[in-house]
Amino acid sequence: MSCLAVLAVLLTVQRAAEITTLSPWTIRKLLATGKLPFVKLGRRVAIHPDALHEFIEAGRTHDADKQVASVPPGYSKTRKRA
Numbered sequence: 001m002s003c004l005a006v007l008a009v010l011l012t013v014q015r016a017a018e019i020t021t022l023s024p025w026t027i028r029k030l031l032a033t034g035k036l037p038f039v040k041l042g043r044r045v046a047i048h049p050d051a052l053h054e055f056i057e058a059g060r061t062h063d064a065d066k067q068v069a070s071v072p073p074g075y076s077k078t079r080k081r082a
Contacts, residue, residue, distance in 0.1 A: 012045075
């Protein structure tokens, strides 16, 4: 992939925030702490989509694949009013 092609797919902080449904502030905090790799282009910060994908996958739990909400013992889905 050429340099221009890579530059075309890099994400801004705002776009990464939209994709992850996190705030831009949270994305910047992840960048500052080194939890999310980035590319510095002059004064701009860019995120490679693969880096964002790896970050998301690293946070995935095995239970997330099931997508079944369990009800804690002693809790009722319906609330009875007195």
